[in-house]
Amino acid sequence: MPQRHLLYLDANAMRCHRWQHGKVTEEARFATTDEGITGFARYVQQHTGGLFTLLVDQVEESFQLDSLPYVRGPDREAMLTRKRTQAFFGSSLSGALSLGRESGGRRDERFLFVALTRQAALDPWLQALRVANAPLTGVFSPALLIDRLVKRLAADTPRCLLVSFAPGGMRQTFIDNGRLRFSRLAQSLHDVGSAKPAHCAAEILKTHSYLTGQRMIPRDTRLPVHLLVDSATFGRLRGGLADSDTLHYLHTPLQQLAHKIGLNSEVRGGDALPALLHWMARNPGTLQLAPPAERRYYRLWQTRQTLLGGALAVFAGAVLFAAKLALGSYQLNQETLKLQATSAAQNAQLNRLMSALPALPVPLNVLQPAMDTLDTLRRQTASPRPWLSHLSAALDAHPALTLRDLRWQVLDDPAAQTPPGSVMGHARLSLPETIAGDRRAMLDSAQDFLAELSRPPGHSVRLTRQPVELAPDRAFRSASQNAAPSEGADFEVSFGLRGGAP
Incomplete structure (x- = not known):
């Protein structure tokens, strides 16, 4: 102060x-x-x-009582300044003391004008x-x-x-x-x-x-x-x-x-x-x-005090913020030390448990490749029997078709869309010779067989090769038009079966 x-x-x-x-x-x-x-x-x-x-x-000293209209803001200050100048001409040390408003009439405000003359x-x-x-x-x-x-x-x-x-x-x-x-x-x-x-x-x-x-x-x-x-x-x-x-x-x-x-x-x-x-x-x-x-220098002093107070407030805020960050850093360090101590204790306990276990008959570096080989053999024991049974049932429903070629594999890729153990295969079949000249009948037979394969548990059924060649520049003819028999009345399909393991 x-x-x-x-x-x-x-x-x-x-x-x-x-x-x-x-x-x-x-x-x-x-x-x-x-x-x-x-x-x-x-x-x-x-x-x-x-x-x-x-x-x-x-x-x-001089004291003058007067009543003036009740106004506010800049108009009030201008009115009082003008009245003081008129009442105390030549004296700048003057002021107006408000005594309240009158109770009647226009309810003017009463002022006592005071001056050191x-x-x-x-x-x-x-x-x-x-x-x-x-x-x-x-x-x-x-x-x-x-x-x-x-x-x-x-x-x-x-x-x-x-x-x-x-x-x-x-x-x-x-x-x-x-x-x-x-x-x-x-x-x-x-x-x-x-x-x-x-x-x-x-x-x-x-x-x-x-x-x-x-x-x-x-x-x-x-x-x-x-x-x-x-x-x-x-x-x-x-x-x-x-x-x-x-x-x-x-x-x-x-x-x-x-x-x-x-x-x-x-x-x-x-x-x-x-x-x-x-x-x-x-x-x-x-x-x-x-x-x-x-009072000009007093106003300057007030301005300096205000700026100083603002600077002190900013400084205090910065100190509090720094203290908060320091406290957060200290708490984080303490939590890190606790986690490190907990991890060290758990590792020590794990080492004690491992040391209490009986010794392995072979070293670990020899046992690990053997376990990997065992996992590979287990994945390769999947059987195509369900897949073949599903294909056989479809062939029983269409006895006119003849199986010409067959390929299958077990899918065990984690990145694939199918779950592990799924069986996927390809089959090539031939249509009966009685419809060799009827392209529409050959397409219908292939689609019927495809629908039969799509029944559960079959999935991902698609026709990989058409029984006839569908070209946009060739006419689609029926057998009644005495067209030449088509060579290659075979078609190929691929389908999968979930859970191919026996």
């Missing part, structure tokens, strides 16, 4: 504080002179690696930050901090006057419906320890008269006044602060509020500055008044 430097500027000095772990510690103080501005510039140059936040506590008093200090390229997170006003801080008060404060003390003076902040409406600083009461009760009462009465004259509060209304101080300071001031029909003084313990917001620094007397600075550092959502040009 970068070092946080909280700057507090009043009419007399610039106070530089360090904020760390909920503690606010003053590091340096520079008077509002040329020497003080030069010393502040050196201080900023020495701490360029940190973030700077400026709290301005001066009399030159003495730009010349701030420019030398801002220039020192610009020259050092110091990231400025924002410029704040105590009134804007109290607007969000008032919700942490124990008392019910829908409408009240909150009085606080800081080195810049006594600040009176008017809260209406729980939101900031007006704030006024009395510089003469900058030391709460020496503040006179009568002087405080006079300043509070001035503020009450102003609020009544501006019709911010109804007449004849008793306004609660909360003094944000410690018990000792309240007891000292209470003697000169008499309740009346219009004012009612109450004590709001400063130590209790500091504990609620998480301030770890010691609160001394009635000085509310440490609590305000701590609240400013903890709540980045508070409205700030610096224009975008003053």
Whole structure:
């Protein structure tokens, strides 16, 4: 985390504080002179690696309440910018605080426009930050901090006057419906320890008269006044602060509020500055008044942090992915070692079993060829008897045919489509001489015999040689046409038989 430097500027000095772990510690103080501005510039140059936040506590403030049409997006920003320029001409340190929408009519949105009107008093200090390229997170006003801080008060404060003390003076902040409406600083009461009760009462009465004259509060209304101080300071001031029909003084313990917001620094007397600075550092959502040009280096710092965060995220993802791969590799190595150990154990067990077996009568290199020869002889013992029986049955069904030639073999090829032990053969047969001149009759006889062979268990039956020559350029004649007898009234068939072994 970068070092946080909280700057507090009043009419007399610039106070530089360090904020760390909920503690606010003053590091340096520079008077509002040329020497003080030069010393502040050196201080900023020495701490360029940190973030700077400026709290301005001066009399030159302006608060204007207005109602504007409810719009959103770029039109809203353009409308607010134009309104701030019209209301605070010549002052770039301004902002618009939304107070919610009205309940009736067009339901316009109510805005409190806030500005620091003495730009010349701030420019030398801002220039020192610009020259050092110091990231400025924002410029704040105590009134804007109290607007969000008032919700942490124990008392019910829908409408009240909150009085606080800081080195810049006594600040009176008017809260209406729980939101900031007006704030006024009395510089003469900058030391709460020496503040006179009568002087405080006079300043509070001035503020009450102003609020009544501006019709911010109804007449004849008793306004609660909360003094944000410690018990000792309240007891000292209470003697000169008499309740009346219009004012009612109450004590709001400063130590209790500091504990609620998480301030770890010691609160001394009635000085509310440490609590305000701590609240400013903890709540980045508070409205700030610096224009975008003053916060340019802070935006660059945010961009660098975003890129750095993205790079760290990618690096973390790469480390996790590498760790996952390393874990997977380690697990794979462990499984490999286990498999190797299991294989070695099984081989050892196999060797023990083999060593326990009786010795072979002949060496293994002599026995293996003998076993291969035995397998070959077993495959050659297949008999063609079923194949011949099937052929004989077909011949019995066609006694006119004469067997002329016969060839057979046992198929034992693993790559073949037929299973081992199948018998395949070829037979040449001759047709009777009575139909030697009738080609159609010869073809019909051959087809009938082929159909007889196709009956189970016969398979792969086909006619390998026709009994007649079928040429496309020769006429197909019958015997009645007195054609010359055909030479070679023989035909050949091939068929197989599954399971040819006896």
